[in-house]
Amino acid sequence: MTKVLIVDDEPQILRAMRINLRARGYEVVVADTGAGALTAAAATRPDIVILDLGLPDLDGVEVIQGLRGWTRVPIVVLSGRAESRDKVGALDAGADDYITKPFGIDELLARLRAVARRTGEQAASPVVRLGRVTVDLAAHRATRAPAPLTDTAGPAAGDGYPAPPDQPAEPDQSGEPGEEIHLTKTEWGLLRVLLSHPGKLVSQRQLLTEVWGANYETETHYLRTYLNRLRQKLEDDPSRPRHLLTEPGMGYRFQP
Known part of the structure; x- marks a missing residue:
């Protein structure tokens, strides 16, 4: 209860x-x-x-x-x-x-x-997924799964066969280990705070205070720089992030 x-x-x-x-x-x-x-x-x-x-x-x-x-x-x-x-x-x-x-x-x-x-x-669970990236907060380890392969076998368009419709990519079957992603200590600290509040707005002040300390609560440019780095490393499309989102003028949000 x-x-x-x-x-x-x-x-x-x-x-x-x-x-x-x-x-x-x-x-x-x-x-x-x-x-x-x-x-x-x-x-x-x-x-x-x-x-x-x-x-x-x-x-x-x-x-x-x-x-x-x-x-x-x-x-x-x-x-x-x-x-x-x-x-x-x-x-x-x-x-x-x-x-x-x-x-x-x-x-x-x-x-x-x-x-x-x-x-x-x-x-x-301390393990969180961001698209193809798996983040293990307990082990401080982030890995990216191999990109799925598209099956190109089959008859070609123009040989009496219509062009095949787009099909979802099949999951990778190679068994290859995921690519290790290196994150700095500061990047881990910022990511930990965001992932610990899934779906919730985390204010700029809270992020700055928890990651850098109380004397840095006005240094909002730090957040822009480091969030951009995290998106480059973790998002499938950093220019259109799906998981590490900005709430303009307020803070940031991890969207599962």
């Missing part, structure tokens, strides 16, 4: 979410202050945290930072703050998703399932 910690100082919201989540098979723990949330998280070890930012004692961002000091538990922010700076601040601090109030319970449940799915997949 998935255990959810709900942190909100509005009793009616706590009550409504507790009833709805329990009815759908979740185990629910509640807290109405930031300090209470940190204590409850340490004592009960929830699988997901639903967090309001407007708490009476601590700001929600402080709670996120407190949690991120020792746990990677998924955090879904549920807040009446709709300003972009509030969303960016929460995501930079380590939140996994952000929903503004008022909200629909069906949307909330879908977001919970999504973050649970992502964290479950991440925990289950």
Whole structure:
């Protein structure tokens, strides 16, 4: 049973979410202050945290930072703050998703399932595929499978036979080992952060802070340079990337 910690100082919201989540098979723990949330998280070890930012004692961002000091538990922010700076601040601090109030319970449940799915997949396998490239995060190894061969045998057009329609390329049957791809320490660090958040926008500030350090959070040109290098090495078509995507002015996303 998935255990959810709900942190909100509005009793009616706590009550409504507790009833709805329990009815759908979740185990629910509640807290109405930031300090209470940190204590409850340490004592009960929830699988997901639903967090309001407007708490009476601590700001929600402080709670996120407190949690991120020792746990990677998924955090879904549920807040009446709709300003972009509030969303960016929460995501930079380590939140996994952000929903503004008022909200629909069906949307909330879908977001919970999504973050649970992502964290479950991440925990289950350190091996990630990007097209023909396989990345093993645990072994720090990236390899590219040989390009598939197209079968050219058969009658030629113009010899009384029509030109054959395009067919999907057959998978390579040669058994040849994949080509080893060399990545630098910095490239591995950047790739690790992106692949650890599949489908999720990772802000420029978070990437710069985690890979280069807090003193580099404004050096956005580093990201452009290194993302271009990663695309050149890992994408099948670097000019039209499918997996390492740019969200202009916001950050980057790994799309599985």
